[in-house]
Amino acid sequence: MEQIFESIINSYLETKVGQSDQFLNDDLSKQLREIILLLFQENQLKAAGIGNNAKFLENKLIRSDFIYWLDRNHNNVYENDFFDIMDEFVKYLNRTCYSGITGYEFHFAYYDKGSFYKRHLDQFRDNQNRAFSMIMYLNENWMASDGGELCIYHENSSQIISPLNGRCVFFKSNELEHEVLLSYNPRMSVTGWFKTN
Numbered sequence: 001m002e003q004i005f006e007s008i009i010n011s012y013l014e015t016k017v018g019q020s021d022q023f024l025n026d027d028l029s030k031q032l033r034e035i036i037l038l039l040f041q042e043n044q045l046k047a048a049g050i051g052n053n054a055k056f057l058e059n060k061l062i063r064s065d066f067i068y069w070l071d072r073n074h075n076n077v078y079e080n081d082f083f084d085i086m087d088e089f090v091k092y093l094n095r096t097c098y099s100g101i102t103g104y105e106f107h108f109a110y111y112d113k114g115s116f117y118k119r120h121l122d123q124f125r126d127n128q129n130r131a132f133s134m135i136m137y138l139n140e141n142w143m144a145s146d147g148g149e150l151c152i153y154h155e156n157s158s159q160i161i162s163p164l165n166g167r168c169v170f171f172k173s174n175e176l177e178h179e180v181l182l183s184y185n186p187r188m189s190v191t192g193w194f195k196t197n
């Protein structure tokens with residue numbers, strides 16, 4: 001894994017967006033995808049970012065994905081395999097970049113056909129503990145015509161990233177605004193944040 005971590009950090013340092021196209025192996029990616037599909041069937045995914053009713057409408061205009069938080073207490077082998085990789089990555093980050101990461105949170109995300117997430121920053125105004133964002137895509141055979149690209153806004157340009165199976169994207173949470181473009185097919189991912197105190 002070290003080599004993959006290194007390539008993510010090198011691309012992050014070079015371009016502000018760390019990337020690897022083989023972060024999750026096909027087997028783990030498939031198992032995580034199956035968990036999401038089961039949660040979807042069982043109606044356990046929750047519309048993302050719901051507050052009260054007024055907020056609900058407002059939210060729907062900003063994002064239309066459904067989420068489910070991963071948790072070691074679920075005692076799911078594959079969620080735990082995923083967390084093991086994240087624990088390794090945190091150690092790597094803290095050892096090589098002195099990043100001082102003390103925690104993380106990850107959720108599954110399901111963007112049904114016609115879903116999107118408008119331009120935003122991942123750090124909340126009243127809480128700065130999200131240091132880095134990371135997204136891992138689980139979409140086999142994703143085609144350009146499926147849409148659902150991640151668009152990252154740099155100072156003078158924008159960068160379009162297709163949500164391909166096994167790919168991960170890593171960037172600083174308070175720095176880069178980004179958006180999920182309209183998805184024409186169900187789009188699945190694990191998204192999360194590395195936190196500092």
Ligand SMILES: O=C(O)CCC(=O)C(=O)O
Pocket residue numbers: 109117122135149150163178179180189191
């Ligand atoms: O799925 C993606 O490509 C980005 C998701 C995102 O921006 C978020 O959940 O904050």
Ligand SMILES: [Fe+2]
Pocket residue numbers: 120121122133178
């Ligand atoms: Fe985001």
